[in-house]
Amino acid sequence: MKKNPCILVIDDEKDVCVFLEKVLGEDGYDVLTALSVEEGVKAVSSKRPDIVLIDKNLPKQNGIDGLARIKAIDENIVVIVMTGYGAMESARRAMELGAFDYITKPFDLDCIKTVIKNSLRLRPGASV
Numbered sequence: 001m002k003k004n005p006c007i008l009v010i011d012d013e014k015d016v017c018v019f020l021e022k023v024l025g026e027d028g029y030d031v032l033t034a035l036s037v038e039e040g041v042k043a044v045s046s047k048r049p050d051i052v053l054i055d056k057n058l059p060k061q062n063g064i065d066g067l068a069r070i071k072a073i074d075e076n077i078v079v080i081v082m083t084g085y086g087a088m089e090s091a092r093r094a095m096e097l098g099a100f101d102y103i104t105k106p107f108d109l110d111c112i113k114t115v116i117k118n119s120l121r122l123r124p125g126a127s128v
Helices: 014-026 037-047 063-073 088-096 109-120
Strands: 006-010 030-034 051-055 078-083 101-104
Touching: 006 014, 006 037, 014 030, 014 109, 030 037, 037 051, 037 063, 051 063, 051 109, 063 078, 063 088, 078 088, 078 109, 088 101, 101 109
Parallel strands: 006 030, 006 051, 051 078, 078 101
Antiparallel strands: none
């Protein structure tokens, strides 16, 4: 039996988490949510999602630092950084740390779904 790909959404805006959980869940993904880097890192350690969507601007610890922590746990996890403030320097830093993509909010839903499908091709054992 095929396992549905698992996506972890880390965003301090609960509405974003609920929205992505709903729309991605309707597409057949198992979706987990976390409201902070700390909560997200714990979920990565215990659940090992295929993909992490992480907001760059999080309280206490930013998403770029969270990206580094996630990649230290499992370098094969695909991480997509989301931000409402697209700065070239932080995009470059995210890519250096191993982010698959860097997308700006508000994002086009079809675009994020395409990025997710494309990223699954990189995750060993994940099905598209």
